[in-house]
Amino acid sequence: MSVITLDHITKKFGDSVVLNDFSDEFRDGEFVTLLGPSGCGKTTMLRMIAGFEKPTSGEIRIDGRIVSSADTFVPPEKRELGMVFQSYAVWPHMNVFNNVAYPLKIRKLPKAEIKEKVDKVLESVHLSQYSKRMPSELSGGQQQRVALARALVAEPKVLLLDEPLSNLDAKLRERMRFEIKEIQERLHINVIYVTHDQGEAMTMSDRVFVINSGVLQQVGTPVEIYRSPKNQFVADFVGKVNFLKGVSDGGKIKLSGIDDTLDYSGPVSGEVDVAVRPENIHIVNGDAHLHGKLVSEFFTGDTNDCRIAVGSSELRVIADAATYGKFSSEDTIGLEITDMLVFPSASDDLTKIRT
Amino acid sequence: MEKKKKFYFDVKWLFIIAIVAFLLIFQVFPLVYLVIRAFIADGSFSFDAFARIYSSDMNWTCVLNTLITASLSMVFGVLIAFPLAFLVGRTNLYGKKLFRTLFLMTYMVPPYVGAMAWLRLLNPKVGTLNMLLQNIFNLSEAPFDIYSIGGLVWVLTTFYYPYAFITLSRAMENMDPSLEEASRISGSSPVKTLFTVTLPLMLPSIAASALLVFVAAASCYGIPSIIGAPAKLYTITTRIVDYVYVGSADGLTDATVLAVFLMVLALVILFISNFVIGKKDYITISGKSVRPNIVDLGKWRIPITILVSLFAIVVIVIPFVSVFATSFTVNMGKSVFEEGNFTFKYWETIFSRGSILRSAGNSLVSSVWAASLGMVVCIIMAYLLKRTKVPGRKIPDFLITVGSGTPSVVIALALIMTMSGRFGINIYNTMWIMVVAYMIKYMLMGMRTVVSALSRVSPSLEEAAQVSGAGWLRRLKDVLFPLIVPSVVAGWFLIFMPCFYELTMSNMLYSDQTKSLGVELFLYQTYHSQQTAAALAGCILIIVAVLNFVMNKVTKGKFSI
Structure with missing residues (x-):
């Protein structure tokens, strides 16, 4: 002690x-x-x-x-x-x-x-x-x-x-x-x-x-x-995370290279990095925040670990195991984001592990 | 606390200074003096002495003889050692362990013993093997003459190929097998893999081992002195010793010039193989014990085993047997098995004659001193090298490496010229000049052993004791020392053994009071009784074998020659 x-x-x-x-x-x-x-x-x-x-x-x-x-x-x-x-x-x-x-x-x-x-x-x-x-x-x-x-x-x-x-x-x-x-x-x-x-x-x-x-x-x-x-860096090193670039303005974030926008009521404005953990992205029917197409999927037993192309970005999504094999690469998949983090855009790549 | 740390630092410096001073006085100064003396014979700088070497036929021939015999021994040595190392290390040859031990055995035998054996076997008139072959094939003349360049090369090769063998087998066994597996998976056959992956990877090791054999053969005195002298075949080493015996001023100058030539040759090669080839060495030892791929010899397994056995019998078994047989033979012209030609009298002689026993005692005392003092130096140096960051800690290591790479005749000559009172130190004609010479020549083995033992003890083992509350001395006593004791014992023996039967340096440095065992044997071989010399050689072989066995037991099989 x-x-x-x-x-x-x-x-x-x-x-x-x-x-x-x-x-x-x-x-x-x-x-x-x-x-x-x-x-x-x-x-x-x-x-x-x-x-x-x-x-x-x-x-x-x-x-x-x-x-x-x-x-x-x-x-x-x-x-x-x-x-x-x-x-x-x-x-x-x-x-x-x-x-x-x-x-x-x-x-x-x-x-x-x-x-x-x-x-x-x-x-x-x-x-x-x-x-x-x-x-x-x-x-x-x-x-x-x-x-x-x-x-x-x-x-x-x-x-x-x-x-x-x-x-x-x-x-x-x-x-x-x-x-x-x-x-x-x-x-x-x-x-x-x-x-x-x-x-x-x-x-x-x-x-x-x-x-x-x-x-x-x-x-x-x-x-x-x-x-x-x-x-x-912390977001990336601890756990898994997807980064999306965008501009925060008046309660909305316009994502670069993607048609969809996200609602945002936080304090950060201007150029931002949006960080979303894979488990906070859900595949939904109907009302969705983002729309994308399936790139690849891996069956891990309890989850379906998949990559979905949204605009010019690719998101890693850890979805319910039941979704495995349900989509073809032609289908449009609706994604709902239940939680995200917004950082002021970093000039250099902070996620890079510097030693 | 800070003060205490500074204090340790000072003690380390004292040790370094003491050791460096020893090496500077007894190694660097004599060798440097030798070089200077070669250029400045009578007060002014000149190449006269060098010019004389090249213009004197006698000296020029011995330079040529040395270069020719050493080069041929190098080529044959590697040609023998590479296939043997491959067969023993990497194939399913029968009796691999036995072969390995046999091939390494000449390592622990004094070179002059091999020369004596081959002299007995291939003497053109009474050589046992010659006579046997003459009888079998009904020849009118002996097929081999040991008193020739070929004979010299043959003995040098059979004696020094193990140097290449040990380097090459170590390299083969340490090579990461996945490198070869990668080649196989890419579609190469085993033979193709051998030539496209294994061999290129081994090139640095092959080059290094070749140079090792070259230097060893060129610096050897025992073999050319016993075989070359009767045939009037002189090499640099025998020529230097002759000049020293004659002792005239011009002769000493010639000896010096020859010695400097030999030293520069040896040290340049040492430098090349350590720093140029060493840097290119791809073979890395990984922490895991790698198990090399074993090549299946298939239907060739038995024929190749027979071939290797024949080689071992001719090169190892027959010479050793011949030495022992000689020691029991009354009339050397006849077989030992003939009626009345068997005797124990030479063995009785070596255990009863006062001069022989005194020489054995001298050798024992000076080797014990050399090994003990040498190990003190080695332990301190290894500790400083591996466990501290004291600046200059690499200097003694470097000097010890250079000392060991310097040919024995050169060390002895340099000590004679500087340690006989001219510069305030006179240890000539005492045992100490031999102890110093032995230490310079053989300390490296002890040093390497302790350094590798220390590298294997991870610093965290000491740190764990430190966190447990143990102070510096306590840590050394409880953790470090128990872990390196086997290596220290092994290092001591590795210095002791070559000193015990040393010939070259003792032959140049002895006085009536300090005659050594090697010198005694050499004198008997050359002037008195070859049988007595053979009995002595047999006795040395037995002692070395026993010591090797003891060392193997004490260190639980980790060390033997």
Whole structure:
């Protein structure tokens, strides 16, 4: 349980700025996710909190104690944090028990207490029966849980996770999401989680920090990030989205290259980018906002994932599975838009992932 | 905390400075001096000495001999090594593991042992193999004469093709099999794939391995000294040693010029294969262990296995057997199996004669020093290279590579000319001049082993210990050191073994008090008793095999020569 404060943190490697003037506070017992494409600076931020990297300027405090500033630097071994590495970093020359017991041995706890704590944490990650195994005898998922147990065993105030699930297969990845979240709630610890997978960010986080090329794009709950993205990048990176160009004028948006217009009562006027999520476009009979023709469709079981040409644009629509195979490319399809986002038109392409 | 960090930084610098200073004094300065001495013989700069080399028939012939034998050995070595590497690494040949071990065996055997064996087998008068062939085919004359350029090339080739073999098999095994699969799926036959994809991809490796064989053959002293000397066939290396023995001023100048020629040749080739060809190397080692495609030899499987077996028997088994047979033979003119021609007396000699035991002791002590000091240097250098960003951390690595690429005769000559008191350091006639020479020549193996071990230990393993609360020393003790110990042990042996039986440098640097095992054996072979020399060689082979076995066990099969 603790508060981590980042105060005007800037990190440069040579001339390239990896993180630019970042300030925020990670609150007590909070699950925070740093989300962004690879190379955006999120891992660097995590490694600065851990103490493996020094900020070029700015100050980091853990519970009010300065751990990194212009004239103070607390090395990682003195920060009392837990960390799970992307490669797990399970020591190949120690068995599971010794791997997990290591942080307690460093703290010179009595043997009996070490055993008790290690057994307990191994139980919580479902590895009790493997305590005598060597890491090479474990699967990737089991190694990942050894790393998690080792990070948790000393009851750290903060748990840092660096893309811990990216090397697991899809099924296991999904299960581990819930296990990590469950452990975090049970122990009520502060978790900082780095990922480029928006699904992980959505399911686990209290707050998500979306970062692109070293610049914080938006902070918010998963719902806020998804429903009210601040800009085109966030809208595009979190979830799926269609962009349409247009001009907003007097309660209407005239879409460029398309005959139809959309009703709009929001504050943005002039040149705009309209963002529509595929699940907010519905195929309707009769009164429709847009009209188009089917380009392609993919049956996914529970939905019909299709592309529909509207004017000179192509929209991705996630329609009801029942619509699959019902249209030919000649039919005119009516589309209703139930929700959309309108951004002032960006001069350069913000959706582009810059690294 | 910040202060403490600065302190570490300073210690690192101290280590670097100490090691660089050692290399500068004992390696760079002597070699540079050698080059200067070649141009400035009597106070003024001139090419006179070089001109004399080209005008003196004796010297010119030895340059030619060296270039011819090294080039032919290179061509034959690669021609032998490539098919063998392919057959062993990439086909379903029978007994691949055994063949691999056999082909790599000459790697751990001192070169002069091979020369002794072939001398015994292909001597034009009493060579065992010659006599056998004469009897079988009813020839009036011996079919082979070892005392010739051809004989020299033959021994050099059988000895140095493993250098190409090991490079080529590594390249073949590391090649991403999907590159070849892509060719097959595009419609190429296996043979077509071999010539259009595999071979072009391997070209850099082939070139590098060819140059490796060339340099090794050109720098070799043991083989031409044992085979060439009786045939009056001189090479650069034997000529240099002769000049050093004579010791006249003009002779030393000629030796220096020849040495500089050889050194420049070797280092230019080292540079080409490391930095020019190395950059073109397409074969990347992926993290996953790739399983190479295995080519089915089909109906050729048995005939080819027989062919490879014959090669192995002729090139490896017969010479080794011949060395041991010689060591039990009373009269070299007759077969060891003839009545009364079998004896243990040479083996008794080598375990009882004081001078032999003393030489063995000398070799043991100086090799232990060279291996231990060498590993200290290697560990520190590898740590600095892989785990820090200290500027200049690559300099010692570069110097160690250059040192290892410099021919042994050149190192020894340079040390003789600079370390005998003229420049304030006099270690000539002591064991230390040998230890220094051994370190310069053989440290690279230890360095490579430790560096690759460190690269395999992901920094996150240390970081995980750091987050757990472990300080710098604790991390080294708990995580890094346990993980690299097998490599450190292996590196120690890899330096120790060649030093233990070293001949070339010891032969130029020894005094009565510091005679080494290699020198002892060489003297017996050349002047006293070939049987005693054979017994010594057999003994060295056994020791090397045992050490190799121990190393294999200690490192759980990860390392052996």
